[in-house]
Amino acid sequence: MNSKLSFLTKTSLLKRIKSKWFIGVNILLLVIIVGIINIDSIISYFGGDFSDKLEIVVIDKTNSVYDIFKNNINNSKNIIGNDTSIDIKKTTKSEKSLEKNLKDKVLIIFTSSDTEYLKAKVISKEKIDTIKYQLITSSLSTTKYNYGLINSNINIEELNKISSEIKIDRVVLNKDKPSSDDNMNTIMGSVFPTIILPFFMLVIFLVQMIGSEIYEEKSSRSMEIIISNVSPKTHFISKIISSNLFAIIQGLLLIGYGALGLLLKNSIDTSKTSEITSMISSIWTTLSNNGFIDKLYYIIPLTLILLLLSFFAYSLVAGILASMTVNMEDYQQIQTPIMLVSVLAYYLAIMASVFNGAIFIKVLSYVPFISCLLSPALLVIGQVNIIDVVISIAILIVFNIFIFKHGINIYKEGILNYSNEKVWTKFKKIIRNKN
């Protein structure tokens, strides 16, 4: 019987992997993932320009602040990103003549003031981009500060002491309560949805694969021939194993496509390497400061266990429900609730930080199908601890055993049931008969 199980599993898996659908979807995924990672290079290739320029023309009526301002604005350049170049020039032309031919340039006029040391007038043809304007105002304020120090008799050392940031000695007395901070929440809001999106996709692939295979075998009546040679249990297990292997293979391929995209990005433009490294380094520093990196040794295995067990749970339920389908409409019907639950799990996970550790969300993190995404999300931001995740895993194991034990009877009846009753009616009848 084991040889028939491995034969069925192998056949089912190869059939799916060799299918035009799989090849087509993967070519599309490869193109999309590699394309998104290298979108800047693609746009540049087709004539788009990512480099930005800020051109400033300065009329310095004080004859002493231009160099200070130029120095300040170059030091604050990181506000608008390294892709923007700043071109700053001093001019002796009149304000009116410059206004006529200003185009994209920004004109800054410095004048001295008896009461406020320094005044500035900023002229542009269109409204200046918020971030660029923030850079300009920040540099102007610093310039005024420097100019004021030079032209007043204030003791610089004393002033620096007054204006420096206050030193805070932060102490949190409740050590047990998990901590989270704004940076972690930012990471949860941007990085985490990207990480869990493939899992969400894999659940959809998994449900579709097991459902379509069982539906196809049943609707073609070949199920009767198959089941007369192998037990429904062996058949069901083969479907579960092959669909889960398929999901794992697809997951590894997605990781591969991501890696290929990054490699391609580095090979196309080596200047981007430092950018990616710096971005990863920044995220890593934030995670490290929050003690997240130290927790990875248990977060990663726990998350993987949860994901694998959830794959099993999704495939068990999808397989049992698919066994009762006799037409395409039924098949669509059974997918809907499963998809809705996975969508719910996805949104709860990306919004995890919003719930601020509420009991309700903690309870939901124990619920099978939802726990796979929500529980690791809450663990990462520190709203649940390792014990909670272990409870989620235990519940999922018990759930899978329960579903398999009882579901196999429904499956056995369902695959030979060709009545045109609604899926849920058939489902209820079979359960009633079994009882």
Place this chain on the structure above:
Amino acid sequence: MLKVEGIRKTYQDVVAVDNLTFNVADGEIFGLLGENGAGKTTTFRMIMGLLEADKGSILLDNKKIDYSVTDKIGFVTEERSLLTKLTVKEQILYYGALKGMNERDILKKLDYWLDRFEIKEYENKKIKELSKGNQQKIQFISAIINNPKLLILDEPFTGLDPINVKMLKDAVYDLKKKGTSIIFSSHQMEYIEEFCEKLVILVKGKSILEGYLEDIKNSYGIKKILLNVLDYDIEKLSKIKGVNSINKKNDYYEVNIDNESAIDLIFKEIKKYKVLKFDAVKKTLSDIFIEKVGGYHE
């Protein structure tokens, strides 16, 4: 040898099969007849081990049918049970492997049967691209690829033209000669009459008639006499006791009788004339089926 002993199967309150008993010897073709919903499919499913009987037993060569025995059974279902996206070769390899055969044996036998059924060129074609008749041939091959000990044929000739029907019939006779027990089910009574030595007729899951076909037909006796007599007024026969009606056909008369004693009386009456045709015709299986099953509807 297949032994079916007192099997019963119910679905909730509906009795699908009730106390059904029959045997199919090695090399015997057995007919299972019944209207739609009479319990034939349930019986087949129980024989195939797909359903468990509530009562009774089913033994193949004195062994209870389970997954260690089903490798020896072949099944041609009423509706085509083929994975139409597969090629002919892939399909047969798939079903053959499920029967526990190795790839080499499957391909060797496939080669033989494709050749015999004159469809060798379709080996690598997808099943959905084949005609209905050729699909039926593939289904037949998939059921016999393992040289089954027991072969169940549920409407095996559906969609086939007379030439292809003959091809499949010859294959069935060959299997019979090799000792395969065959259960045959069809609504086309002429096939049953031609094939089956023994049969059972089911009505609402119960056997209402069973035995050897010849015995059954003999027990129902002669139904009509086909006559062609020169220079004789055939209407005179209507006065003979036991003659029901006389119908004119193309070149003969059909004299329907309800009593076999009428045969002698008719013969005595016409023997003085020149008799060109005198055929005493037994009731057909179709007549018997309608008579027996029809009675249960009244």
